[in-house]
Amino acid sequence: MSYNLSEGSLEVIMNGGHYDKPIMQVLGSKKIQGSGANERFRLLVSDGRHSHSFAMLATQLNDKLITGELSDYSVVQIDRFVTSLLKNTGKGEKRVMIILDITIIAPGTSVGKKLGNPQTWTEESATSNPAPVMQPVPKPNLIPTPMSKPASTTGMNMNTSINSSLLSSQMTHPIASLSPYQNKWVIRARVMNKSGIRTWSNAKGEGKLFSMDLFDESGEIRATAFKNECDKFYDMIQVDKVYYISRCQLKTANKQFTNLKNDYEMTFTADTVISECTDDSSSLPDIKYDFIPINTIADKSPDTIVDIIGVCKYAADIQELTAKSTGKLLKKREVTLVDSSGGAVSLTLWGSEAEKFDGSSNPVVVAKGARLTEFNGSKSLSCLASTMMRLNPDLAEAHKLRGWYDNGGADMDIVNISANGEWLTFRDAESRQLGSGEKGDYYSLLGVITFTFSDNAVYKACPQDQCNKKLVDQDNGLYRCEKCNREYPNFKHRLLMTASVSDPTGDQRVTAFNEAAEAVLARPAAELGQLLDYDKSGYAQAFDDVKFKTFVFKFRAKVETHNDETRLKTIVMNAQPVDYKDANARLIKSIKTITGIQV
DNA sequence: CCCCCCCC
Numbered sequence: 001m002s003y004n005l006s007e008g009s010l011e012v013i014m015n016g017g018h019y020d021k022p023i024m025q026v027l028g029s030k031k032i033q034g035s036g037a038n039e040r041f042r043l044l045v046s047d048g049r050h051s052h053s054f055a056m057l058a059t060q061l062n063d064k065l066i067t068g069e070l071s072d073y074s075v076v077q078i079d080r081f082v083t084s085l086l087k088n089t090g091k092g093e094k095r096v097m098i099i100l101d102i103t104i105i106a107p108g109t110s111v112g113k114k115l116g117n118p119q120t121w122t123e124e125s126a127t128s129n130p131a132p133v134m135q136p137v138p139k140p141n142l143i144p145t146p147m148s149k150p151a152s153t154t155g156m157n158m159n160t161s162i163n164s165s166l167l168s169s170q171m172t173h174p175i176a177s178l179s180p181y182q183n184k185w186v187i188r189a190r191v192m193n194k195s196g197i198r199t200w201s202n203a204k205g206e207g208k209l210f211s212m213d214l215f216d217e218s219g220e221i222r223a224t225a226f227k228n229e230c231d232k233f234y235d236m237i238q239v240d241k242v243y244y245i246s247r248c249q250l251k252t253a254n255k256q257f258t259n260l261k262n263d264y265e266m267t268f269t270a271d272t273v274i275s276e277c278t279d280d281s282s283s284l285p286d287i288k289y290d291f292i293p294i295n296t297i298a299d300k301s302p303d304t305i306v307d308i309i310g311v312c313k314y315a316a317d318i319q320e321l322t323a324k325s326t327g328k329l330l331k332k333r334e335v336t337l338v339d340s341s342g343g344a345v346s347l348t349l350w351g352s353e354a355e356k357f358d359g360s361s362n363p364v365v366v367a368k369g370a371r372l373t374e375f376n377g378s379k380s381l382s383c384l385a386s387t388m389m390r391l392n393p394d395l396a397e398a399h400k401l402r403g404w405y406d407n408g409g410a411d412m413d414i415v416n417i418s419a420n421g422e423w424l425t426f427r428d429a430e431s432r433q434l435g436s437g438e439k440g441d442y443y444s445l446l447g448v449i450t451f452t453f454s455d456n457a458v459y460k461a462c463p464q465d466q467c468n469k470k471l472v473d474q475d476n477g478l479y480r481c482e483k484c485n486r487e488y489p490n491f492k493h494r495l496l497m498t499a500s501v502s503d504p505t506g507d508q509r510v511t512a513f514n515e516a517a518e519a520v521l522a523r524p525a526a527e528l529g530q531l532l533d534y535d536k537s538g539y540a541q542a543f544d545d546v547k548f549k550t551f552v553f554k555f556r557a558k559v560e561t562h563n564d565e566t567r568l569k570t571i572v573m574n575a576q577p578v579d580y581k582d583a584n585a586r587l588i589k590s591i592k593t594i595t596g597i598q599v
Numbered sequence: 600c601c602c603c604c605c606c607c
Contacts, residue, residue, distance in 0.1 A: 330606065
């Protein structure tokens with residue numbers, strides 16, 4: 001098998017000319033920056049005559065390298081690329097090619113060797129001053145009078161003739177080529193996401209800001225507007241619109257705070273110029289989504305950032321809560337999304353997003369960049385400030401889902417991966433050897449309380465909010481907390497109850513901590529504490545009353561080892577009254593499954 | 600210059 005490389009194409013491109021879909025061979029690759037989501041790779045490519053390491057892979061193609069699909073010696077067709085002249089510290093200018101689309105014609109393993117005898121392309125091989133090939137900017141009035149100000153707040157040694165030639169040639173730069181070392185550029189970018197205005201006040205001062213995520217075909221970048229720029233640009237910047245943007249400050253992005261694939265971020269300055277691009281936005285890509293089927297979320301790790309699309313099957317009421325760490329009042333709404341994978345997942349919305357959400361018409365919900373969280377063994381998604389949400393977007397996937405849902409999907413049996421464990425019997429739990437794993441196993445069970453142990457079920461706990469340690473009575477009116485290492489005149493009552501639960505297949509000794517025990521006994525811990533101290537028979541009655549009551553239990557099973565003795569510990573996560581409609585539906589379903597009778 | 604992204 002022989003491969004026809006596009007001999008000479010590299011020289012044409014390096015000289016700023018265009019070459020349609022050149023065929024080249026990849027001779028090597030190197031990570032040039034970042035890690036994880038911010039990786040960027042440079043390729044050594046050859047056209048058979050020359051080789052050069054000037055090619056950068058657009059980050060959306062990183063996977064091809066990481067998975068090995070794009071291995072050394074691969075022969076590829078470069079379907080789409082842009083080039084950009086970078087000013088290189090001390091070395092004049094340097095052209096880079098950003099590969100936007102690539103077809104692998106032959107994998108490296110089947111080529112197996114370097115084709116031809118390519119010579120390393122050098123600057124000296126360049127012919128004179130080419131016309132750069134870039135997208136023309138259709139003359140918006142955006143570029144300030146060139147050189148009216150001394151360039152650079154970065155302290156770089158800017159060459160003004162290069163600056164003015166870059167400006168006068170009116171071309172746009174790919175976002176992927178932006179760096180702090182080069183501050184004369186214009187990007188043409190679509191707004192993917194825009195934050196609200198946020199204010200801050202700390203030791204260093206106060207102010208306000210908003211930020212936005214921008215992207216073009218080469219990559220994406222976060223941009224932030226502070227104070228004056230916040231006021232100046234907030235109304236102008238609109239999600240999904242395309243803008244020419246120039247004269248921003250670039251700085252290293254703090255990866256701790258961003259999911260965007262860029263090592264840099266932009267800050268608007270007093271010099272920043274932005275103008276909307278109204279004439280031809282079609283050549284800019286739409287927002288890229290990497291949707292995953294809902295039923296695959298269960299296999300992913302907590303903190304994974306995912307793009308999700310689903311029909312809103314239910315939207316819970318808004319809930320208000322106080323964040324323990326900050327004391328901040330929070331509003332949240334949990335929305336259940338379903339898709340044709342047969343999975344359902346809970347997505348948590350926050351703040352104004354939660355307030356304004358209306359799920360009554362079962363909208364298709366898109367969330368780009370939601371975070372997977374795990375709580376009590378079940379996985380769900382949560383919106384971050386950087387998560388982009390859309391309702392009923394004009395997307396092929398959204399229309400397909402709408403069709404699926406409206407034509408039977410709404411009635412499909414779904415598995416809710418955010419539901420707290422599957423429905424099991426005690427026999428199931430035993431035969432599956434639940435609880436042998438590191439984290440324990442969670443399951444739901446319909447069962448009867450057969451016995452409650454009232455002795456020591458109430459204790460005097462440390463009054464500190466976070467501390468529930470049992471106090472030592474000092475017999476002097478003070479109680480000592482060993483954990484806090486201090487004494488208190490007061491305490492709070494908490495519950496720690498042992499009980500027996502039975503279902504038709506077996507029984508189990510279980511432990512219920514405070515809230516779960518309160519739910520079982522239908523009394524607050526403080527009241528039981530009062531009964532214990534002042535009304536012993538009332539106390540005993542409270543524990544008797546609950547015997548032979550049926551609950552829907554959520555259990556956590558975990559095998560624990562104490563003094564060489566292992567036993568299964570089952571903790572009641574919560575106990576709820578039986579929803580008979582729901583319980584009967586499950587019963588009927590399992591009868592159908594067991595008997596094979598479909599009605 | 601922000602950097603919060605939460606809760607059970």
